Amino acid sequence: MNSLRTIAIKPARQFVRSFHAAQPRLTGKTVEATSETFDSLVTKANHPVIVDFYADWCGPCKMLGPLLSKSVAANPNVTLIKINVDDNQEIASKFKVAALPTVSAFNDGKVVDSFVGMRSGPMVEQFVKKHADLA
Incomplete structure (x- = not known):
């Protein structure tokens, strides 16, 4: 007679998959930068x-900032960096930022497009x- 054995199966441990990357993936996010970062x-x-x-005292900057953040959140292939x-x-x-707000698009470390003023x-x-x- 064959007897069936019951084996307790432990649930798989949760693990975090990590990939080696030189930089954190910040796409779709808004990040405040400094001269160091x-x-x-x-x-x-x-x-x-x-x-x-942008600057804290700039009225158009205060109106444009949320529009940019919302648009970047909807496009997860790009990151928004804010620099005061x-x-x-x-x-x-x-x-060569001469007027505010100035918005510049960078690709491969170079400015590829920009606009000045509220949109x-x-x-x-x-x-x-x-x-x-472009990503």
Whole structure:
């Protein structure tokens, strides 16, 4: 007579799959940068990055910021980096930011597109999608 044995099966342990990457994956997110983090977040990024050069006192910047964040969240192939020009004047001068808000799209560490001033929601969405599609 064959007897059946009952074996207790332990549930598989939960594990976190980790991949070696030189940089964290920040796509679809909005990140505040400083002069110390700018290069690693923008010029050395391995995906398209949109940089919002802004100042706390700038009214149009306050209106444009949420539109950019919303558009980037809807396009997970791109990251939005915000840089306060008052706190990071050397970066603003390096990229010749003369008026606010200035929004620049970077790909492979280089500025590939930009605009200055307030834009409507659909125009912002179109700008973000255009650069997200480059990924």
